Amino acid sequence: MACSAVALSVATVSAVVALTCTSIAFGTDNWYEVRVNPDGNERLASLQEFESDLRYYSRDEGIFRICFPDKRPKGGKFAFLSF
Numbered sequence: 001m002a003c004s005a006v007a008l009s010v011a012t013v014s015a016v017v018a019l020t021c022t023s024i025a026f027g028t029d030n031w032y033e034v035r036v037n038p039d040g041n042e043r044l045a046s047l048q049e050f051e052s053d054l055r056y057y058s059r060d061e062g063i064f065r066i067c068f069p070d071k072r073p074k075g076g077k078f079a080f081l082s083f
Helices: 002-027 038-042 047-052
Strands: 032-034 059-061 066-068
């Protein structure tokens, strides 16, 4: 009887910790940081592509959002970080 109570207690604590970690993960934006050197990329792409394609901009990608710390591409609905 005591063994099942201990197992149930450990499972409950583990579930609470897992739920907390999942909530924190969904709430943060900075999951994946992409830093780009814009000087090297301007030569490789046309000006229109360079201004509108997010591959040429530094960004932080979260599960639901893409944020740009420096400047954002033209067009599209993206979040802009201001510190």
